[in-house]
Amino acid sequence: MKSTPVAIVTGASSGIGKATVRSLIQQGYRVYCGARRVEQMADLAEDGGKVHYLDLTDAHSIDAFVAHILDKETRIDLLVNNAGYGAYGAVEDMPMEEARKQFEVNLFGLAAITNAVLPTMRQRRQGRIVHVGSMGGKFWSILGGWYQATKFALEGFADCSRNELRPFGIDVVLIQPGAIRTEWSSIAIDSIRQTSGQGPYRPIAEAAANFFENNKSMECDPQLVADVIVKAATVKRPKARYAAPKVASVALFCRRFMSDALLDRLFGRYMGVPHKIDIG
Numbered sequence: 001m002k003s004t005p006v007a008i009v010t011g012a013s014s015g016i017g018k019a020t021v022r023s024l025i026q027q028g029y030r031v032y033c034g035a036r037r038v039e040q041m042a043d044l045a046e047d048g049g050k051v052h053y054l055d056l057t058d059a060h061s062i063d064a065f066v067a068h069i070l071d072k073e074t075r076i077d078l079l080v081n082n083a084g085y086g087a088y089g090a091v092e093d094m095p096m097e098e099a100r101k102q103f104e105v106n107l108f109g110l111a112a113i114t115n116a117v118l119p120t121m122r123q124r125r126q127g128r129i130v131h132v133g134s135m136g137g138k139f140w141s142i143l144g145g146w147y148q149a150t151k152f153a154l155e156g157f158a159d160c161s162r163n164e165l166r167p168f169g170i171d172v173v174l175i176q177p178g179a180i181r182t183e184w185s186s187i188a189i190d191s192i193r194q195t196s197g198q199g200p201y202r203p204i205a206e207a208a209a210n211f212f213e214n215n216k217s218m219e220c221d222p223q224l225v226a227d228v229i230v231k232a233a234t235v236k237r238p239k240a241r242y243a244a245p246k247v248a249s250v251a252l253f254c255r256r257f258m259s260d261a262l263l264d265r266l267f268g269r270y271m272g273v274p275h276k277i278d279i280g
Contacts, residue, residue, distance in 0.1 A: 006073045007031045007233070008066075010054060010113065011083030013040040015182030016132060019226035020080055021049050027230060029078065032069050056083055056109025057101065066116040075124060076117045078233050081110045082132040086147035088188045088208065089195025099146040106150035107157065114161070118170070125169040130232050131158050132175045132225070135248050138255050139263070142208040142271045143192055143201070162240060173232040174241045178248030181219040185212045200277070207272040220245045 007024050011017040012033035018041075024031045025048050033044050034054030041051040052068065055061040069076060084106040087098050114129055121127030136144065137151035155174065162172035179185070189209050196205040228244040243249040255263070268275075 003075065004028065004030050005077040006069070006075055007078035007080065008034065008069065008076065008113075008117065009080045009082055010034045010056065010110075011132075012044060012049070012051075013037040015184070016177065016180060016222045016225045016229075017080075017082040018044060019222045020082060020229050022047055023223075023226045023230045024078075024080075024233070025049060027234065030073070032065075034065055035083070054083075054113075056113065057104045059112060062109070062113050062116055066113065070120060076120050076127065078128050078130070079114060079117050080130045080132065080229060080233070081114065082229075083109070084132070084150075086136075086144065086184060086188050086191070087195070088143045088147060088191045090143055090201040090204070091145040093196045093199065093201060094146055102146050102150050103153075106147075107153050110154070111157065118165070121170050122168045127170045128173065128233055128238070129161075129165075129170065130173045130175060130229055132177065132229070133158070135176050135178050135243070135251060137174075137176060138252055140267065142211060142267075142273055143196060143204060144188075147188075159240070171238050172240075173238045175225065175229055175232065176241055176243040176248060176252060177225045178243070178245060178251065179215065179219045180222050180225055181216075182222055185216055185219065188212055200279070203274045203277050207274065211271045220247075 007029040009017055009021050009031060012021050013035035021031050021033050021044050031049050033041050033049040033051045035041060036053065036055050038051060038053050045051045052065055054065045087102055110131065131154060133154045134151045136148045137155040140148055158172055158174040165172055189212050192205050192208050224245045228242045232238050232242050243252050
């Protein structure tokens with residue numbers, strides 16, 4: 001009798017994470033849903049998800065979450081590292097505590113829960129880890145220095161760990177989403193205004209906030225990314241990277257042939273970055 005595959009999805013309280021949980025349940029997985037906002041996962045519990053509190057900045061929370069799963073299950077087949085957030089603002093304005101927090105959630109917390117599930121995957125010589133990164137791992141964006149840094153770092157982390165874990169039968173896949181209809185852009189706008197809305201970077205902050213606000217209509221349904229995550233999780237031989245939606249694939253393809261100077265000009269113009277700011 002074939003065992004029910006077991007999956008973990010972090011950041012499951014909204015957006016891509018919530019859509020991924022539902023899609024994996026439909027695929028026959030038993031899904032453990034982790035997030036800090038447990039109350040926002042009540043609907044997932046009704047759908048059959050196993051809902052638990054998870055704080056990726058707390059090592060004890062990570063260890064307790066994985067230990068609980070292993071106490072209930074004999075296996076962990078899939079880890080979807082979806083949790084993450086973007087605090088935007090000029091690099092000079094961003095408090096170092098906030099910069100470190102982004103790395104704690106977007107990279108170090110991701111690495112910690114990955115390490116927690118690896119022993120059981122290695123023992124079974126089977127498993128798949130899907131990291132949800134961003135197009136921001138290949139592109140810059142206005143006032144996104146610290147957020148982009150976490151996503152650029154994830155690109156290297158995924159490449160190295162993919163080759164470390166392949167001999168143990170464990171696959172590592174990186175998803176590169178474009179603009180998705182989630183809370184992300186609203187959080188970024190609030191962060192921009194709070195961090196750099198006053199002072200020397202104010203003209204850039206106004207341009208950045210306007211850019212994100214005006215482009216909300218172009219954001220895509222989180223289900224489009226969830227569908228790609230499920231594909232990466234279930235296909236026999238996954239690719240190292242999947243971009244979603246299609247516009248992200250096109251943009252990443254074009255990036256390969258752009259010089260930095262050309263990208264700076266095109267992106268700067270597109271985002272409305274001031275060419276020159278008077279000190280006054």
